Amino acid sequence: xxxxxxxxxxxxxxxxxxxxxxxxxxxxxxxxxxxxxxxxxxxxxxxxxxxxxxxxxxxxxxxxxxxxxxxxxxxxxxxxxxxxxxxxxxxxxxxxxxxxxxxxxxxxxxxxxxxxxxxxxxxxxxxxxxxxxxxxxxxxxxxxxxxxxxxxxxxxxxxxxxxxxxxxxxxxxxxxxxxxxxxxxxxxxxxxxxxxxxxxxxxxxxxxxxxxxxxxxxxxxxxxxxxxxxxxxxxxxxxxxxxxxxxxxxxxxxxxxxxxxxxxxxxxxxxxxxxxxxxxxxxxxxxxxxxxxxxxxxxxxxxxxxxxxxxxxxxxxxxxxxxxxxxxxxxxxxxxxxxxxxxxxxxxxxxxxxxxxxxxxxxxxxxxxxxxxxxxxxxxxxxxxxxxxxxxxxxxxxxxxxxxxxxxxxxxxxxxxxxxxxxxxxxxxxxxxxxxxxxxxxxxxxxxxxxxxxxxxxxxxxxxxxxxxxxxxxxxxxxxxxxxxxxxxxxxxxxxxxxxxxx
Amino acid sequence: xxxxxxxxxxxxxxxxxxxxxxxxxxxxxxxxxxxxxxxxxxxxxxxxxxxxxxxxxxxxxxxxxxxxxxxxxxxxxxxxxxxxxxxxxxxxxxxxxxxxxxxxxxxxxxxxxxxxxxxxxxxxxxxxxxx
Numbered sequence: 001x002x003x004x005x006x007x008x009x010x011x012x013x014x015x016x017x018x019x020x021x022x023x024x025x026x027x028x029x030x031x032x033x034x035x036x037x038x039x040x041x042x043x044x045x046x047x048x049x050x051x052x053x054x055x056x057x058x059x060x061x062x063x064x065x066x067x068x069x070x071x072x073x074x075x076x077x078x079x080x081x082x083x084x085x086x087x088x089x090x091x092x093x094x095x096x097x098x099x100x101x102x103x104x105x106x107x108x109x110x111x112x113x114x115x116x117x118x119x120x121x122x123x124x125x126x127x128x129x130x131x132x133x134x135x136x137x138x139x140x141x142x143x144x145x146x147x148x149x150x151x152x153x154x155x156x157x158x159x160x161x162x163x164x165x166x167x168x169x170x171x172x173x174x175x176x177x178x179x180x181x182x183x184x185x186x187x188x189x190x191x192x193x194x195x196x197x198x199x200x201x202x203x204x205x206x207x208x209x210x211x212x213x214x215x216x217x218x219x220x221x222x223x224x225x226x227x228x229x230x231x232x233x234x235x236x237x238x239x240x241x242x243x244x245x246x247x248x249x250x251x252x253x254x255x256x257x258x259x260x261x262x263x264x265x266x267x268x269x270x271x272x273x274x275x276x277x278x279x280x281x282x283x284x285x286x287x288x289x290x291x292x293x294x295x296x297x298x299x300x301x302x303x304x305x306x307x308x309x310x311x312x313x314x315x316x317x318x319x320x321x322x323x324x325x326x327x328x329x330x331x332x333x334x335x336x337x338x339x340x341x342x343x344x345x346x347x348x349x350x351x352x353x354x355x356x357x358x359x360x361x362x363x364x365x366x367x368x369x370x371x372x373x374x375x376x377x378x379x380x381x382x383x384x385x386x387x388x389x390x391x392x393x394x395x396x397x398x399x400x401x402x403x404x405x406x407x408x409x410x411x412x413x414x415x416x417x418x419x420x421x422x423x424x425x426x427x428x429x430x431x432x433x434x435x436x437x438x439x440x441x442x443x444x445x446x447x448x449x450x451x452x453x454x455x456x457x458x459x460x461x462x463x464x465x466x467x468x469x470x471x472x473x474x475x476x477x478x479x480x481x482x483x484x485x486x487x488x489x490x491x492x493x494x495x496x497x498x499x500x501x502x503x
Numbered sequence: 504x505x506x507x508x509x510x511x512x513x514x515x516x517x518x519x520x521x522x523x524x525x526x527x528x529x530x531x532x533x534x535x536x537x538x539x540x541x542x543x544x545x546x547x548x549x550x551x552x553x554x555x556x557x558x559x560x561x562x563x564x565x566x567x568x569x570x571x572x573x574x575x576x577x578x579x580x581x582x583x584x585x586x587x588x589x590x591x592x593x594x595x596x597x598x599x600x601x602x603x604x605x606x607x608x609x610x611x612x613x614x615x616x617x618x619x620x621x622x623x624x625x626x627x628x629x630x631x632x633x634x
Contacts, residue, residue, distance in 0.1 A: 201594035202594070203594075204594030205517075205518060208518060208592075208618050209517040209520075210617070211619065212524065212620060213520075213521050215620040216521065216525060219528050220528075321524060328517045373567070376569045377569055
């Protein structure tokens with residue numbers, strides 16, 4: 001770093017030299033002292049020094065010089081080096097000259113000739129300090145500006161980064177939402193899938209009965225068609241009356257299914273018939289039992305003893321088979337229709353996105369119908385339904401809630417136990433309670449069970465989304481779900497407001 | 504000594520009635536046709552029949568029933584009466600359960616609902632022929 005230069009300008013050589021000497025004595029060699037003997041040479045010197053990168057803290061100039069007046073010179077220097085402090089030194093300055101220098105050159109001080117050595121020294125030292133201060137301030141100012149600039153840039157890039165990050169996050173959120181939707185959908189499909197196997201059984205059972213009954217019906221019809229003409233042709237008045245009597249009393253008979261009682265009745269009737277001395281008592285007893293006749297056989301004795309007995313009993317039996325087959329087909333069709341309509345409403349509701357007034361009892365029964373197959377395996381369902389008003393809700397979503405709670409209950413009980421479903425109005429709410437007799441949920445897990453992906457089931461058995469979705473649905477209905485559990489008694493309590501304005 | 508017994512087990516009354524009707528049609532008075540609505544009930548019926556010195560020769564059992572399922576029931580029966588012909592009739596195939604009955608109860612055949620009369624009868628006939 002070059003030493004700063006102090007410039008002295010005077011047209012008298014002697015003054016210049018004495019200035020230099022005094023300055024050198026006082027400034028201990030920290031500065032270069034440059035001399036100029038007139039205005040023009042001073043300007044040249046300044047330009048040269050600036051070009052070479054010198055600091056010019058101070059210039060001391062005479063006022064009256066042949067080529068240029070001091071105030072004029074200082075004003076010019078001020079234009080090229082404003083930071084340089086200017087001191088004017090003269091014996092005969094005019095007020096005009098000094099004020100011109102103050103105005104146009106920011107004159108720092110005016111020293112009269114002959115100057116006091118101490119005065120010059122103090123003035124110069126003070127000026128140099130002022131310059132230094134000025135320089136420092138300027139440097140600090142510069143530094144501050146830089147910092148400010150850097151801050152502005154940082155701020156700008158921060159804003160940009162925040163914007164980018166926000167975009168990333170909202171993209172992530174959007175894809176999470178999509179993932180959630182698809183999870184809800186797959187949870188629904190999984191629940192449906194579990195049902196399908198059971199439903200297949202539910203439908204195949206009545207189908208089997210229908211197929212078998214139609215077979216029986218056809219065979220019996222063929223036999224009737226061959227028996228009846230014979231019967232009409234050959235039967236005596238008495239046997240015809242017996243036939244009609246039997247037809248009437250078997251009209252409303254349905255097969256007695258309780259094997260044990262039937263066996264007892266058969267044994268008893270066999271003995272009775274043997275008591276009347278009838279041959280083939282066991283077979284006769286069997287035929288009568290099939291017609292629903294377990295006692296009071298005395299009026300039938302003439303028929304039973306007659307040779308037309310087999311024909312009459314067989315014909316009645318064949319007709320009874322047709323009647324019973326018809327009834328069975330009817331029952332089976334009702335059963336199949338029931339399960340199909342439950343499935344249909346299960347599926348139809350899935351597209352329903354509007355709130356509708358719904359009977360909660362029916363809504364829950366729909367799920368019970370679909371789950372009938374899993375439930376009948378060893379689970380007793382107790383219903384305690386109190387009268388509740390219709391509530392405005394998304395029925396398909398609530399169906400999903402009940403499906404989940406019932407499915408979990410079955411799982412928790414290992415397929416054996418008791419589910420109690422209670423529906424009751426409490427103040428402005430409807431409270432639905434599902435209580436199972438399963439193994440219970442340990443207290444430390446109570447707050448976790450509603451977390452997404454939390455599951456106690458084996459991998460592949462459950463997504464862990466069930467209860468989380470349940471909670472989401474209940475919240476959408478502005479309701480609440482709570483759990484109370486101890487081994488052997490777990491209750492999920494769903495509270496739904498009567499005036500449910502969904503979110 | 505009474506006639507031998509064929510026992511049908513299913514939780515659906517209409518299925519039992521249909522089966523009994525078909526069996527009666529096919530085999531007439533050759534056998535006594537007993538029914539039970541679940542496995543426990545069936546085991547009691549078997550005990551009672553035994554007590555009456557009557558032989559049980561064939562069982563047609565549903566698989567999916569409340570309480571004890573068909574596979575467990577037939578295995579239990581097999582332990583006591585290995586010669587009884589066992590036929591399973593189910594609306595829902597559970598491969599593992601069928602396999603188990605085959606391995607542990609010498610299952611004669613598994614039929615699927617809705618069954619056909621011919622299949623049911625020929626299966627029973629082929630089972631009885633082995634006796």
